[in-house]
Amino acid sequence: MPADPEPRTYSARYVFPASGPPLAGGTVTVRGDRIEAIDPAGVRTPDEDFGNAAIIPGLVNAHTHLDLSGARGLIPPTDPDHFTDWLRGVIAYRRARTPEQVQADIRAGLGECLRAGITLIGDIASEGASWDAVAASPTRAVVFRELIGLTEERATVAFESACGWQRSPGETAACRKGFSPHAPYSARDRLFSCYPREARVAVHLAESPGEVELIRDRTGPFVAFLTELGAWDPSGLIRGLGHPLARSRLVDHALFIHCNYLPTEETRYIAGVHSVVYCPRTHAAFGHPPHPFWEFLTRGVRVCLGTDSLASNPDLDILAEARFVHAHYPDFPGDVLLKMLTLAGAEALGWADEAGSLEPGKSADLVVVPLPDRDAADPHELLFADHPGDRRTMFRGEWR
Ligand SMILES: [Zn+2]
Numbered sequence: 001m002p003a004d005p006e007p008r009t010y011s012a013r014y015v016f017p018a019s020g021p022p023l024a025g026g027t028v029t030v031r032g033d034r035i036e037a038i039d040p041a042g043v044r045t046p047d048e049d050f051g052n053a054a055i056i057p058g059l060v061n062a063h064t065h066l067d068l069s070g071a072r073g074l075i076p077p078t079d080p081d082h083f084t085d086w087l088r089g090v091i092a093y094r095r096a097r098t099p100e101q102v103q104a105d106i107r108a109g110l111g112e113c114l115r116a117g118i119t120l121i122g123d124i125a126s127e128g129a130s131w132d133a134v135a136a137s138p139t140r141a142v143v144f145r146e147l148i149g150l151t152e153e154r155a156t157v158a159f160e161s162a163c164g165w166q167r168s169p170g171e172t173a174a175c176r177k178g179f180s181p182h183a184p185y186s187a188r189d190r191l192f193s194c195y196p197r198e199a200r201v202a203v204h205l206a207e208s209p210g211e212v213e214l215i216r217d218r219t220g221p222f223v224a225f226l227t228e229l230g231a232w233d234p235s236g237l238i239r240g241l242g243h244p245l246a247r248s249r250l251v252d253h254a255l256f257i258h259c260n261y262l263p264t265e266e267t268r269y270i271a272g273v274h275s276v277v278y279c280p281r282t283h284a285a286f287g288h289p290p291h292p293f294w295e296f297l298t299r300g301v302r303v304c305l306g307t308d309s310l311a312s313n314p315d316l317d318i319l320a321e322a323r324f325v326h327a328h329y330p331d332f333p334g335d336v337l338l339k340m341l342t343l344a345g346a347e348a349l350g351w352a353d354e355a356g357s358l359e360p361g362k363s364a365d366l367v368v369v370p371l372p373d374r375d376a377a378d379p380h381e382l383l384f385a386d387h388p389g390d391r392r393t394m395f396r397g398e399w400r
Contacts, residue, residue: 007031011046012053013371014379018342019357021335022379028055030364033397038358050368050392054383056338057357058119058140058365058395060345061318063202063257063277063306066123066130067102068093069109071311077285083208084225086286090311091229094126106130109309109316110137114400116317117367117391120356122255122277122306122349124180124202128165135175138400140365142349144180144202147191150226150236155188166199174396176350178202178253184215184244185222188236193247200350202255202277203244206262208286215241245269253350257306260288264295271300275348278340280321280328282308294332304345319369326384334380364397 007029015026017038025041037044068090075089097105106125110133113121120140123130128145135141145162149155166177178200181187187203195201206212213220218234226232238244241262246269248254254274256262260283267276278293293303305325307316322341325332346356354363370389371382393400 005032007036008048009044009046010048010050010055010368011041012050012055012368014054014382015358016054016056016338016379016383017358018057018338019359024379026055028358028366030394030397033364035358035360035362035364037360052371052373054369054371054379055358056367056369056383057342058355058367058393059117059318059341060120060122060304060349060356061113061116061118061307061316062122062255062275062304062345062348063279063308064109064113064121064123064316065125065309065311066106066109066113066121066134067125068105068309068311069112069316070097070101070105071309072314075311077282077287077312079287080208081210081221083210083286084221086312087225093311099129102129103133106133110134110139112316114139114393115391116315116319117369117393118316118318119365119367119393119395120346120349120351122202122345127161128177131170131175131177135170135172138395138398140174140351140355140363140395142176142178142200142202142351144178144200147179147181148186149191150186150188150231151233152188152236154231155191155236158187159191159194176200181244183207183211184238184241185211185226186231188233189238189243192238192244193250195251197251199251200253200255201248201251202257203248205244205256205259206241207258207260208288209261212241212261215239242266242269245274248274253348255304255348257308258283259296260291262292264292264299267296267299267301275302275304275344277304277306277348279306279308279313280324281314282312284324285312294329297336302344302348303340304348305341323384323386327386334378334384337384338380364394366394368392
């Protein structure tokens with residue numbers, strides 16, 4: 001038996017456990033790959049003090065597409081009414097990319113996530129292509145295999161290949177596989193409700209006004225778009241935007257990504273159970289009306305943050321997303337915002353038993369974030385101020 005590792009105690013100007021209030025001068029004690037204790041100032045003598053910095057839980061990027069990491073700046077977001085034009089750009093980009101380029105893109109995106117202090121990633125991958133790279137890297141993840149198929153034939157192929165992939169061995173102590181029926185305009189209705197209870201499922205929902213029109217009236221820009229692709233089959237469309245939400249009661253962990261145009265009453269199906277992923281800077285890049293995240297939270301819906309991909313976002317830094325929200329909603333409570341990029345993301349992805357907060361017994365996943373050199377009545381103000389500086393990240397007790 002290996003000897004019990006010696007504990008090490010770290011301190012900083014603030015420790016933000018996310019599961020409780022910030023601790024000025026608090027300490028985090030790590031033993032092996034676990035958090036042993038979180039204490040207020042004065043209880044333990046730190047082995048290392050990071051000074052004017054925050055120690056926060058490892059960050060959670062609940063939604064990205066690492067396989068689009070080569071697309072930064074190449075497919076400018078459109079206005080909301082021309083969203084299908086942006087999708088055409090993404091499809092053309094994907095078709096021009098070789099498998100080797102895609103793997104290089106995945107590695108580059110992963111590297112960017114790791115440098116940002118992200119220790120848990122929800123990645124949607126065409127054909128599960130990011131699995132090998134993600135599972136081999138020092139991060140926790142759920143890799144969702146994308147399922148696309150509105151016609152009966154395409155839906156069957158997508159489902160069978162996803163099930164084969166899911167059954168193949170390879171899940172690790174930190175990486176799990178999930179399913180992503182892509183969106184109501186691209187996935188047949190039955191693809192939203194055919195998974196085992198323990199499955200993790202991620203769905204893009206109500207992203208653009210055209211999608212709302214398509215599901216409501218069977219008209220609008222998506223008809224021409226899908227016809228061009230040879231993929232138009234109105235018999236495969238869900239009957240209402242609430243359908244995937246209602247059917248998500250069949251699984252333990254479902255994430256609904258964007259929901260920019262989701263009528264808030266539809267969230268009754270997922271309040272207290274499932275999650276919405278808000279991607280703030282991508283949302284802003286398309287010029288959508290204000291996102292209803294605050295109202296979703298008021299209705300008891302868990303909301304976490306994602307970056308989405310580099311095809312629509314400037315980087316994969318989830319703390320930058322939170323800082324963007326703070327800058328645009330200065331009255332939004334800092335403790336709730338911190339949960340949105342830590343604990344809520346871990347709960348959404350089914351990893352909250354191990355990750356998402358600094359609590360004794362959880363995995364020692366944490367980030368040291370430099371703070372600005374000033375005071376603030378609420379310490380969250382310091383964390384969410386736009387402040388540069390390298391972050392240090394510990395994953396499962398090891399600095400990476
Ligand atoms: Zn997405």
